[in-house]
Amino acid sequence: MxxxxxxxxxxxxxxxxxxxxxxxxxxxxxxxxxxxxxxxxTFTETRADGTWIDRGGAWIGPGQDRIYALMNEFGVPEYKQHNDGDAMMIVGGKKHRYGGTIPWTVSPWAVANLGIGLASIEKMCKAIPREAPWEARKAQEWDRISIGQWIEKNSMSTEAAEMLDMAFAGLYTSAASETSLLWGLLQTASAGGLTFAISGKGGSQDARPVGGxxxxxxxxxxxxxxxxxxxxxxxxxxxxxxxxxxxxxxxxxxxxxxxxxxxxxxxxxxxxxxxxxxxxxxxxxxxxSGAVIKTSLIYDEPFWRADGLSGQSAAPGSPATLTIDACTDTADPGIMCVITEGRAARRLTQLDQSERRALLIGELVDRFGEKAGTPQEFHEQNWTVDRYSGGGMIGxxxxxxxxxxxxxxxxxxxxxxxxxxxxxxxxxxxxxxxxxxxxxxxxxxxxxxxxxxx
The missing domain is CATH 3.50.50.60 (FAD/NAD(P)-binding domain)
Incomplete structure (x- = not known):
């Protein structure tokens, strides 16, 4: 002993x-x-050529003082997440390419509804006591309904509902019906609000440690x-x-x-x-915890950057629920990260690897063109079936x-x-x-x- x-x-x-x-x-x-x-x-894989892949949690942002303190303690620098170029969102079966944070090509009514919904969430977050959210004045009311029920009640169009689901419920890699509204408010309030939680530049995906x-x-x-x-x-x-x-x-x-x-x-x-x-x-x-698969596809170069794209895309319910440029600080080689969440991750788990590979590459070709069809390597981390995580990303x-x-x-x-x-x-x-x-x-x-x- x-x-x-x-x-x-x-x-x-x-x-x-x-x-x-x-x-x-x-x-x-x-x-x-x-x-x-x-x-x-978190799980960093270092390849023979020194390139590294973060198979789990990877990003950091302003206000996350304790991880920055740890990085300073051990001399680990940061580098900024690549955000230059247009993003892509597939809403209502239509592909929208856009700059900024909102796809303005979606119907004006849906965009207005989205803005009102996000503002409502931010307002509720401000009413959450961080140390004891269950003591909030409306805690009982907010804990009685799911995020999905709140979205349904506060959405006036399918497009707005899809975008709110992606922004809010998507944080939990589970169906919106599975998560309490109070939990969603607790988690986003703990970071200062939903805007930080879902943002790249200046938000929770602002940067990464060099070396993963x-x-x-x-x-x-x-x-x-x-x-x-x-x-x-x-x-x-x-x-x-x-x-x-x-x-x-x-x-x-x-x-x-x-x-x-x-x-x-x-x-x-x-x-x-x-x-x-x-x-x-x-x-x-x-x-x-929810269901999530994180897949990294390695290419000769980040070709999407030359095409004026950031690499960020979102499509609720798709096998490629989210994509993001996951290149190292050298941008060599090109690394595209695909995150599959919720029901889509559970369905993908039922396929064999060749089927999963073909399905995800097909999604990337549809969004980023034929160059996406020939990755050098394909690395997947299925947190859904990880024995000692019980799923991912968070509870x-x-x-x-x-x-x-x-x-x-x-x-x-x-x-x-x-x-x-x-x-x-x-x-x-x-x-x-x-x-x-x-x-x-x-x-x-x-x-x-x-x-x-x-």
């Missing part, structure tokens, strides 16, 4: 950060990760040294008056306290002794969950503490939120032990 001051479960950014801050404070730590790699829902998220993973892992244990899925956490015993695949750790930093849907797979408080246990059962709450169980998101259960981006009051759902949650949990366990000693 290994004996340490603190144990951390999960080596995504939340767990890596919690373990790092505790070690920097002079504590002994065991960080247990089920996978054979770190990063959790792996450029941060590597120095963090080096700093952790032998505290990191890979391929150690945790089976049981037993707590008593003096500490916790954490049992993994072939390692048992004894610690004063434990930080669980894994998606809530996966946290249900751990046996807790004694059982967790009922409301916390029920929260685990009620915060699922979401169906109706009625937050007002009943939301208060347990960050509340410790005895010697068990919680981290993960979904638990962050700021930048909930982003990598920055995961880092914030790890720092919070690290401070929390250290303070709890200080109080206990006093």
């Amino acid at each position: 290994s004996e340490v001051d603190y144990c951390v479960v999960g080596a995504g950014f939340a767990g890596l950060t919690a373990a790092l801050r505790l070690i920097q404070a002079g504590h002994s730590v065991a960080l247990l990760e089920a996978r054979d790699r770190v990063g959790g829902r 998220m792996g450029a941060l993973h590597r120095p963090m892992v080096a700093a952790l040294g032998d505290a990191l244990h890979l391929s150690q899925p945790v089976r049981q956490i037993a707590q008593d008056a003096d500490g916790v015993t954490v049992s993994a695949a072939d390692l048992t750790v004894r610690a004063r306290r434990v930080i669980v930093a894994i998606p809530l849907a996966i946290a249900t797979s751990i046996h807790y002794e004694p059982m967790l408080p009922v409301d916390r246990a029920f929260l685990h059962q009620r915060l699922p 979401h709450a169906p109706t009625g969950v937050l007002t009943e169980y939301g208060y347990t998101l960050r509340e410790p259960c005895g010697r068990i503490h919680w981290a993960g981006t979904e638990s962050s009051a700021v930048m909930c759902g982003w990598i920055d939120g995961a880092i914030r949650s790890g720092e919070r949990a690290a401070a929390e366990v250290a303070e709890a032990e200080t109080v206990a000693v006093a």
Whole structure:
């Protein structure tokens, strides 16, 4: 049995950060990760030629102070996301090429309706208390309806409904009917509003770390040294008056306290002794993740740029739900990222790889021309079936969950503490939120032990 001051479960950014801050404070730590790699829902693949692909979370933006602080700590620079050129949106079966943020070639009525809808969402976000959204004056009302129901009620045309669905519900890689309006408001309010959440330049997709998220993973892992244990899925956490015993695949750790930093849907797979408080246990059962596949297609060059296109496109319900230019800072080679979400991702999962490849390339040819038909390489990451993520990109709450169980998101259960981006009051759902949650949990366990000693 290994004996340490603190144990951390999960080596995504939340767990890596919690373990790092505790070690920097002079504590002994065991960080247990089920996978054979770190990063959790971020995953950087480096090719033989040095080109890198982010298979998971990749982007950063203004106001995400904690990830920028981590990048500064380890000397990782940023580069700006390519946004020059026109974007594309397929609405009502019609393709619209446009500059700016809104496809003005859609009917004026739909554009006006979209503007009113976005303004309404921003107004509701301002009424959300970040630390306790379930205490908002209209929390009960907003938690009774789904995002889909709100869109249906506030849309006067099919085109407006499709665009609102893409902008708001699309954040959760699930059907709009599956996500509580209150959860949507919580998450977007935590970032300052929907405009930031869906924007490129100046928004949540403003920039990327040079070298991908792996450029941060590597120095963090080096700093952790032998505290990191890979391929150690945790089976049981037993707590008593003096500490916790954490049992993994072939390692048992004894610690004063434990930080669980894994998606809530996966946290249900751990046996807790004694059982967790009922409301916390029920929260685990009620915060699922969505379905998403992230595919990277590599070309000789980013040909779409020469054609005056940014590489960004959106088509709700399509196998290529979203596309975005995913080139590295050198723009060599050309990398196009395709994100398939929700029902489309579940359907794509049922096909074999050759069928998925043909379908996605066909979508790209339709949007970007024949040059899109001959990628050099095709890399896909199906988070939908990832055992230790339980889906992607982030968890979401169906109706009625937050007002009943939301208060347990960050509340410790005895010697068990919680981290993960979904638990962050700021930048909930982003990598920055995961880092914030790890720092919070690290401070929390250290303070709890200080109080206990006093």
